[in-house]
Each structure stands twice: as structure tokens, then as C-alpha cells.
Amino acid sequence: MADKKDYYEVLGVSKTADEAELKKAYRTLAKQCHPDTHPGDADAEAKFKEISEAYAVLSDPEKRRQYDQFGHSAFDGTGGPGFDFNGMDFADIFGDIFGDFFGGGRRSQARGNAPMKGANIRTSVRISFEEAVFGCEKELELTLKDTCNTCHGNGAKPGTTPDTCTKCGGKGQVVFTSQSFFGTVRNVQTCPDCGGSGKVIKEKCPDCRGTGYISSRKKISVSIPAGIDDGQCVRIRDKGEPGINGGPRGDLLVEVVVSRHPFLQRQDTNLFSTVPISYAVAVLGGEVIIDTIDGRVAYDVKPGTQTDTRVRLKGKGVPTLRNKDVRGDHYVTLVIQTPEKISREAKDLLKKFDELTGDTLNAAARASAESADVKKKRIRK
Numbered sequence: 356m357a358d359k360k361d362y363y364e365v366l367g368v369s370k371t372a373d374e375a376e377l378k379k380a381y382r383t384l385a386k387q388c389h390p391d392t393h394p395g396d397a398d399a400e401a402k403f404k405e406i407s408e409a410y411a412v413l414s415d416p417e418k419r420r421q422y423d424q425f426g427h428s429a430f431d432g433t434g435g436p437g438f439d440f441n442g443m444d445f446a447d448i449f450g451d452i453f454g455d456f457f458g459g460g461r462r463s464q465a466r467g468n469a470p471m472k473g474a475n476i477r478t479s480v481r482i483s484f485e486e487a488v489f490g491c492e493k494e495l496e497l498t499l500k501d502t503c504n505t506c507h508g509n510g511a512k513p514g515t516t517p518d519t520c521t522k523c524g525g526k527g528q529v530v531f532t533s534q535s536f537f538g539t540v541r542n543v544q545t546c547p548d549c550g551g552s553g554k555v556i557k558e559k560c561p562d563c564r565g566t567g568y569i570s571s572r573k574k575i576s577v578s579i580p581a582g583i584d585d586g587q588c589v590r591i592r593d594k595g596e597p598g599i600n601g602g603p604r605g606d607l608l609v610e611v612v613v614s615r616h617p618f619l620q621r622q623d624t625n626l627f628s629t630v631p632i633s634y635a636v637a638v639l640g641g642e643v644i645i646d647t648i649d650g651r652v653a654y655d656v657k658p659g660t661q662t663d664t665r666v667r668l669k670g671k672g673v674p675t676l677r678n679k680d681v682r683g684d685h686y687v688t689l690v691i692q693t694p695e696k697i698s699r700e701a702k703d704l705l706k707k708f709d710e711l712t713g714d715t716l717n718a719a720a721r722a723s724a725e726s727a728d729v730k731k732k733r734i735r736k
């Protein structure tokens with residue numbers, strides 16, 4: 356993966372390219388190297404795959420954000436958030452852009468005898484806010500298919516072997532031509548007799564009823580990295596569907612669903628909360644206790660603090676996925692609480708306080724109103 360080219364370079368666009376620019380770049384490049392116009396040209400096909408992958412990521416705002424943040428490592432499945440390129444239907448993306456320009460261009464499902472990687476399986480797991488911040492181990496229980504031991508996956512009764520399909524000659528696909536208004540159309544379809552496998556089973560394996568697979572409930576443990584966010588995926592290699600014709604297993608993609616926190620909000624690696632302070636603490640300064648994801652911390656409020664002042668608790672945020680020792684910050688908004696019911700004594704003291712400070716407050720208010728007035732007049736002139 357180290358020699359993988361930058362997706363923006365692949366499409367020849369800048370990092371700030373918008374949706375329309377991406378689409379235009381992809382359309383131009385795809386026309387130059389589409390496999391249908393270069394049959395049998397491996398370079399063109401590789402190039403087409405490369406630009407399609409780049410476009411698939413950059414045209415999806417969430418994937419683009421992850422790519423911008425983590426680069427290709429966002430998608431290589433080594434503990435980071437994973438994405439499923441194998442299961443991604445490029446024909447869909449392509450169809451979206453070109454419509455019927457190339458007559459569909461959807462890849463046939465024919466398998467023949469070639470080894471193929473098994474399909475990926477998707478599932479999800481709910482974790483707490485804290486588990487997302489600090490990482491966790493989760494055990495999932497799901498139904499997984501395994502190759503049938505009785506028939507070794509070929510689906511035929513022991514002692515018999517599957518026959519080569521006569522309809523397609525083992526290729527798994529059939530070609531037929533038809534006449535249309537536009538001329539002769541060549542169609543390739545999955546063989547209806549063998550369903551694309553190229554083989555026909557006369558006597559089915561009794562254990563798997565000819566499917567070649569046995570399903571069973573399995574427990575799988577998932578390491579969820581610290582810093583993962585709601586909606587991101589963890590890829591577990593080789594826990595998907597079994598491969599076909601000796602191909603490798605697909606992967607298991609676990610989407611993480613993160614529960615809300617009672618008082619902390621998260622944005623990327625930063626956390627946010629609101630902490631009430633009394634008027635006296637706002638005026639005189641003093642210590643308040645703030646609940647953070649690491650526990651309680653004491654914070655010294657400065658004298659003369661205004662309401663809605665935001666303070667930063669450095670490094671008390673969420674770890675980055677790349678390095679759990681690098682953490683975001685926790686921003687706390689200090690809000691002055693106005694008491695609704697106070698004692699007679701407190702009322703008297705507050706009146707006294709107002710008498711002592713009212714003039715200076717009014718003077719300050721007047722001064723700021725006047726200066727605003729002066730500014731307005733200046734603007735009018």
C-alpha cells in the first residue's frame with residue numbers, strides 16, 4: 356500500500372476541488388481508459404480501477420474527510436476505520452455518471468473456476484461514549500459460513516464430483532446477440548443453468564444440501580481503537596464469507612454506533628461541556644470542579660469572568676486514531692447562574708452591593724453606549 360498514489364493526484368485535482376470538479380475529472384479520465392473501449396488492455400483496466408477508487412472515496416464526503424485526515428491508512432484495515440472497496444459497486448458510481456453511455460458496463464457475476472475472494476459481511480456494534488474515547492474489546496456473536504468438510508465445498512455427495520455445466524462449458528456465463536434499433540447488441544449474462552459456478556451437481560452433499568457451506572454461530576472479538584467515532588468501521592480480515600474455488604475469505608466490517616454522553620458533546624477529537632458558576636465566583640474568581648472524560652479536575656476561574664466564557668482544558672479531549680497519546684482538548688463554557696430564590700439576608704446584601712457598584716456599572720454601560728453611538732455617527736458620515 357506504501358506506493359499507492361494520492362487520490363487527488365490520481366484525478367489531477369486540487370485538495371479543495373468541489374463535487375463538480377471531481378466529477379468532471381473522473382468523467383474525462385474514465386472515458387480515456389474504460390475497459391469497454393480498451394478490451395484486454397491490462398494497463399487501462401488498472402488505471403480505470405485506480406481512478407474509480409479515488410473517485411469513490413473523494414465523492415463521498417465522509418470518506419473524503421477520513422482520507423484527508425488519515426490518508427490511505429484510513430482504508431487499509433490495520434485497526435483504523437475501514438472501508439470496503441471490494442464490495443463497492445463501481446458500476447453504480449459509473450452508471451451514475453455515464454448513464455447508458457457504455458450500455459450499462461455492469462460486470463457479470465460469472466465465476467467459472469477462478470479463485471475469488473468471499474463476500475464481505477457487515478454488522479454493527481453499540482459502544483458507550485467512554486469506550487469510543489478510550490478504545491475497547493467487544494465480543495460479537497454472529498452466524499458465519501464455513502466450507503463444508505464433507506464435500507470440501509464443492510457441494511457434491513462424497514464419491515461424486517460436480518459436472519462441468521454443458522450450457523456454458525464451465526465458463527459460468529453465456530453470450531448472446533440481439534438486433535436492436537442501434538444495431539447488433541452483444542450481451543453477456545450469468546449462466547442460468549449453473550448460476551455462474553460453471554458446474555452442475557447431480558447428487559448433492561447431504562450435509563450442506565449442495566451449497567458447499569455449513570453455517571454456525573461464532574464468537575468474534577473486535578478490538579475497537581481509541582478515538583473511533585460514531586459511524587466508523589473496523590475491518591476484521593478473513594471473517595467474511597468463505598472464498599470461492601479456493602479464494603481467500605472476505606472480511607467482516609463492523610460499524611461502530613456510539614451512545615450519547617449525558618453532558619459531553621464530541622466534535623472530532625474535541626469535547627465540549629457547560630459548567631455553571633455563581634455570580635460571586637465570576638466576580639471574585641475561585642475554584643470550580645469540572646467533570647472531564649478523565650474524571651474531576653479543579654479549575655481556577657479568573658476574577659471578572661463574563662458569562663459564556665470558554666476555557667480550554669488542553670489534552671482532555673479524544674485521542675486521535677493514529678496515535679492515542681495525541682489527544683484533542685475539552686472546551687468548557689462557564690455560565691453564570693442567576694439564583695431564582697434567595698433569602699432576605701442575601702437580598703439585602705445584594706441591594707447593598709448594587710448601591711455600591713450600580714454607579715460604576717451604569718457608568719460603564721453609558722460609556723459603551725456612547726462609544727457605539729459615536730461609531731454609528733462616523734459610519735453615517
Ligand SMILES: [Zn+2]
Nearest residue numbers: 503506560563
Ligand atoms: Zn457439503
Ligand SMILES: [Zn+2]
Nearest residue numbers: 520523546549
Ligand atoms: Zn453454466
